Amino acid sequence: MGRAPCCDKANVKRGPWSPEEDAKLKAYIQQHGTGGNWISLPQKIGLKRCGKSCRLRWLNYLRPNIKHGGFSAEEDEIICSLYVSIGSRWSVIAAQLPGRTDNDIKNYWNTRLKKKLLGNKLQSPTVNNFFNQNPYSPEIPMDALNSHCSNLDGANMQHILEGQSSFSLQNQEIGYGNPKRLDGMEFLHGDDIVNGTSSDLVCPPFASEYGGILQHYAPDQDHISML
DNA sequence: AACCCTTTCAACCGCAAGTAA
DNA sequence: GTTACTTGCGGTTGAAAGGGT
Numbered sequence: 001m002g003r004a005p006c007c008d009k010a011n012v013k014r015g016p017w018s019p020e021e022d023a024k025l026k027a028y029i030q031q032h033g034t035g036g037n038w039i040s041l042p043q044k045i046g047l048k049r050c051g052k053s054c055r056l057r058w059l060n061y062l063r064p065n066i067k068h069g070g071f072s073a074e075e076d077e078i079i080c081s082l083y084v085s086i087g088s089r090w091s092v093i094a095a096q097l098p099g100r101t102d103n104d105i106k107n108y109w110n111t112r113l114k115k116k117l118l119g120n121k122l123q124s125p126t127v128n129n130f131f132n133q134n135p136y137s138p139e140i141p142m143d144a145l146n147s148h149c150s151n152l153d154g155a156n157m158q159h160i161l162e163g164q165s166s167f168s169l170q171n172q173e174i175g176y177g178n179p180k181r182l183d184g185m186e187f188l189h190g191d192d193i194v195n196g197t198s199s200d201l202v203c204p205p206f207a208s209e210y211g212g213i214l215q216h217y218a219p220d221q222d223h224i225s226m227l
Numbered sequence: 228a229a230c231c232c233t234t235t236c237a238a239c240c241g242c243a244a245g246t247a248a
Numbered sequence: 249g250t251t252a253c254t255t256g257c258g259g260t261t262g263a264a265a266g267g268g269t
């Protein structure tokens with residue numbers, strides 16, 4: 001048996017929200033809250049929308065203190081740092097940027113920041129230094145890694161290498177299933193690195209730039225501890 | 228002015244996790 | 249423990265806007 005649809009797709013409106021719909025949703029939630037049930041909310045307020053759509057509209061656009069566009073250089077660097085460290089965990093990244101939504105950050109990264117970073121144009125000495133020393137080259141000097149990372153996880157490495165299927169450290173080829181000691185603390189396997197599945201995440205390369213905003217990320221706890 | 232291509236971003240989709248019965 | 253349902257998330261889509269020719 002397949003999953004029941006969350007709403008009757010034939011009888012819900014889709015596409016852009018009208019100002020009237022926005023006003024109805026906003027007024028109701030500000031007065032009553034969501035009632036703990038998004039699915040039943042649209043019926044309560046007479047909106048022909050899916051509950052998921054209402055939730056998304058509220059979270060990404062209508063709720064108070066939302067900021068749109070105009071990302072600061074500081075926000076750019078926080079996003080880059082976290083992305084390099086933990087990958088596309090947009091909700092975790094958004095939690096570090098008050099007023100920003102995961103959707104906004106995801107869009108911003110996909111459309112602008114990625115190009116900016118990969119184009120090596122970010123005005124951060126540390127980021128520039130790091131990528132200058134590790135410019136998607138098949139060879140990454142161990143010293144350069146150690147100077148920026150306490151250790152290095154698979155996603156991290158994968159982003160730095162931008163899709164290369166294998167690479168070498170100090171001329172040592174890392175292949176699938178071939179464990180290498182990266183930092184004196186742990187071993188990573190080549191396939192873990194390439195697939196981004198290593199469980200031990202790391203002190204991000206650029207964290208020191210941000211006053212230690214991110215020192216350790218615990219993948220099983222879904223939070224970032226500040227040290 | 229008209230067309231085409233690229234970029235942006237709001238919204239949708241499907242899946243996994245969480246939770247109540 | 250199982251099932252049904254809701255919530256939250258990341259990936260993807262597509263319409264609109266912008267820019268170039």
